[in-house]
Amino acid sequence: xxxxxxxxDKKRAVQLGIVLAVAAWIGLDAAxxxxxxxxxxxxxxxxxxxxxxSGWPLSGGFALNIFLSxxxxxxxxxxxxxxxxxxxxxxxxxxxxxxFVMNFLRNSPWLVLLxxxxxxxxxxxxxxxxxxxxxxxxxxxxxxxxxxxxxxAEIIRGAVQSIHSGQWEAARSLGYMPMAIYWxxxxxxxxxxxxxxxxxxxxxxxxATSLATVTxxxxxxxxxxxxxxxxxxxxxxxxxxxxxxxxxxxxxxxxLLARRMEQSVKGDSL
Amino acid sequence: MFNLDYSWLxxxxxxxxxxxxxxxxxxxxxxxxxxxxVIGLFGALALTLRIAWLDAFIExxxxxxxxxxxxxxxxxxxxxxxxxxxRVTDPATGVSVPLLSAFACALISLSLFGGAxxxxxxxxxxxxLPRAVTEAARSLGYSRWQRFxxxxxxxxxxICLPALTNIMTNQFKTTSQASVITVPELMYYAGQIxxxxxxxxxxxxxxxxxxxxxxxxxxWGMVRIERALAFPGYGRAH
Numbered sequence: 001x002x003x004x005x006x007x008x009d010k011k012r013a014v015q016l017g018i019v020l021a022v023a024a025w026i027g028l029d030a031a032x033x034x035x036x037x038x039x040x041x042x043x044x045x046x047x048x049x050x051x052x053x054s055g056w057p058l059s060g061g062f063a064l065n066i067f068l069s070x071x072x073x074x075x076x077x078x079x080x081x082x083x084x085x086x087x088x089x090x091x092x093x094x095x096x097x098x099x100f101v102m103n104f105l106r107n108s109p110w111l112v113l114l115x116x117x118x119x120x121x122x123x124x125x126x127x128x129x130x131x132x133x134x135x136x137x138x139x140x141x142x143x144x145x146x147x148x149x150x151x152x153a154e155i156i157r158g159a160v161q162s163i164h165s166g167q168w169e170a171a172r173s174l175g176y177m178p179m180a181i182y183w184x185x186x187x188x189x190x191x192x193x194x195x196x197x198x199x200x201x202x203x204x205x206x207x208a209t210s211l212a213t214v215t216x217x218x219x220x221x222x223x224x225x226x227x228x229x230x231x232x233x234x235x236x237x238x239x240x241x242x243x244x245x246x247x248x249x250x251x252x253x254x255x256l257l258a259r260r261m262e263q264s265v266k267g268d269s270l
Numbered sequence: 271m272f273n274l275d276y277s278w279l280x281x282x283x284x285x286x287x288x289x290x291x292x293x294x295x296x297x298x299x300x301x302x303x304x305x306x307x308v309i310g311l312f313g314a315l316a317l318t319l320r321i322a323w324l325d326a327f328i329e330x331x332x333x334x335x336x337x338x339x340x341x342x343x344x345x346x347x348x349x350x351x352x353x354x355x356x357r358v359t360d361p362a363t364g365v366s367v368p369l370l371s372a373f374a375c376a377l378i379s380l381s382l383f384g385g386a387x388x389x390x391x392x393x394x395x396x397x398x399l400p401r402a403v404t405e406a407a408r409s410l411g412y413s414r415w416q417r418f419x420x421x422x423x424x425x426x427x428x429i430c431l432p433a434l435t436n437i438m439t440n441q442f443k444t445t446s447q448a449s450v451i452t453v454p455e456l457m458y459y460a461g462q463i464x465x466x467x468x469x470x471x472x473x474x475x476x477x478x479x480x481x482x483x484x485x486x487x488x489x490w491g492m493v494r495i496e497r498a499l500a501f502p503g504y505g506r507a508h
Contacts, residue, residue: 010322011329018330107485108478109443112457116478119470203337210339211447221341233354240346244338251337 037238044227048242051218060218062246065209068140068219072209073202075145080152087157098153105150110143110208117143118215140212148205155197159190192265199258203251210247220246274475278467291459292480298376298455299442305381306441307434310388315418317393328389335386340379341447347379348372348451376448384441391437395430396422428499435492439485446481456480 030038047053051060058064086098105113118139124131163186171181213221224243228236278284313328335343352368352375359366370378399422407421449457456477464473 007320007322011326014323014326015330018326103486104482107439107443107482107489109446109481109485111446111449112474112478112481115457115460116471116474119474207337207339210341213341236349237346237354240342240349244342244346247338247342248334252333255333255337 037235040231040235041238041242044239045242047227048220048223048239048246051223061223062220062250064217064219065206065212066250068137068144068212068217069202069206069209071141072144072148073205075141076148076152076205079145079149081156083149084153084156084160087153088160102150102153105147106154108147110147111211111214113147114140114143114211114214117146136215136217140209140215140217143215144205144208144212147208148201151201151204152198155194155201156190159193159197160186162193163189196258196262196265199254199261203254203258206251206254207247274472275469276472276476278463278469278472279476284463284467287459287463288456288476288480291454291456292484294373294453294455295442295445295457296484298373298380298445298448298453299438302377302380302384302445303438303441305377306384306388306437309381309385310390310392313385313389314392314396317389318396332386332389335383336390340383340444341450343383344376344379344447344451348375351375351378372448372451372453376445376451376453380441380444380448383444384437387437387440388434391430391433392426395426395433398429399426425501428496428501431492431496431499435489435496438492439489442485442488443481 026038029035047061049062050056050058051064052058058067083098083102086094087102089095089098118136121134121139121142124133126132167185167189168181171185176184209219210221212219213225216222220243224239228239231239313332316324317328351370352372357366358369403421403425404417407417412420445455446457448455449461452458460473460477464470467473
């Protein structure tokens with residue numbers, strides 16, 4: 001039987017080869033004396049992942065990054081939906097300010113916005129005479145949610161506007177009310193196109209949670225820096241590679257999934 | 271609630287820091303964008319050759335750089351290249367100093383990050399060329415290089431331009447993270463200023479406005495270029 005090797009097969013074989021080569025290199029390196037470095041990383045891995053030496057309860061580390069990204073995404077979804085529909089509003093008085101806010105937030109660097117939120121939000125908020133301390137975590141959530149909300153809104157606007165105008169006209173001629181057109185005709189179609197964009201945005205947000213170290217919360221980078229202070233120079237590289245791999249292992253599957261969904265959505269433009 | 275005090279801004283020392291920081295930021299952003307474009311162009315061209323092993327390597331490079339935080343990349347490059355990496359002995363003092371400055375490390379790190387994004391952008395630009403156009407060029411007897419130079423590159427570069435705008439503005443924003451590895455750019459000087467004056471909120475608001483206006487200016491300029499270069503009647507009409 002003749003072997004039919006396609007281009008994609010060849011490529012996959014080479015990629016598998018690279019991964020195996022990296023694994024082999026790590027193995028060789030471990031045998032040649034790098035084993036000590038990996039042993040250090042292995043001993044510290046629970047702290048990196050959970051912020052806790054014994055691995056439980058979760059108090060920081062990479063788990064905190066995930067929790068932070070989920071909280072920020074929830075807040076961003078809320079703000080972004082308001083902003084997105086604000087940009088689609090017919091009324092200029094609503095639309096123009098929404099556009100302005102969206103552009104401002106999209107054009108500001110994540111790190112600077114995070115720093116700004118850290119210092120603009122007061123340490124204590126007085127509510128009904130009771131002063132409540134605002135924890136750094138809440139500031140990090142708000143600081144990360146703002147630029148995410150702007151991108152979220154832009155995805156909503158883009159998807160709704162990508163729906164062919166014939167859909168609007170047909171719905172109107174059938175006598176649908178404007179709200180009903182949105183709910184029954186436009187949004188069900190637009191939602192399919194929004195989801196891949198939102199997934200990419202979430203991956204981007206997860207990557208950006210690494211910046212939250214500036215607020216002083218015990219996230220993976222803060223933990224990493226604390227750990228590195230105790231290690232010698234040879235071992236530090238292993239720690240960096242581990243931290244990079246943690247983010248890659250979380251974000252790459254999301255990116256793959258988003259791309260697959262994008263492909264499936266591509267065909268249905270009407 | 272807010273009593274903002276900007277009296278420190280009258281101090282020429284702080285003004286000088288802000289200006290120097292802004293210039294370093296712009297320099298870093300433009301240099302790294304230029305290098306990323308070159309990386310992206312050669313990467314995307316290499317992909318059109320359809321060599322399986324090269325394709326595999328490029329894809330791996332793109333995915334690794336796209337799916338890890340630029341902050342960590344920068345720390346990693348700073349550490350490997352500067353702290354334990356190449357060192358030269360200063361002939362005057364005899365002290366061993368790192369060959370690459372923090373700025374050079376940030377430049378290398380940002381260029382690779384942007385390069386990975388650019389490869390993706392250029393590849394999808396070349397992919398979205400109408401098949402008929404390439405076929406027409408072939409049937410007219412254009413050679414491979416002529417076809418690229420005269421037909422594919424002019425059309426594909428216009429298709430990628432919006433994506434490039436995105437990458438450039440993103441690059442500009444990411445330069446703020448170089449302050450973490452002590453590159454003396456705007457964010458770094460902002461830290462210096464509020465360490466001096468304790469006017470944290472005021473400094474951050476000012477810096478935020480500087481960044482937003484620079485990035486807005488950049489994206490406005492890129493949109494102008496897009497409009498000026500657009501083929502009349504080709505592509506989406508806005």
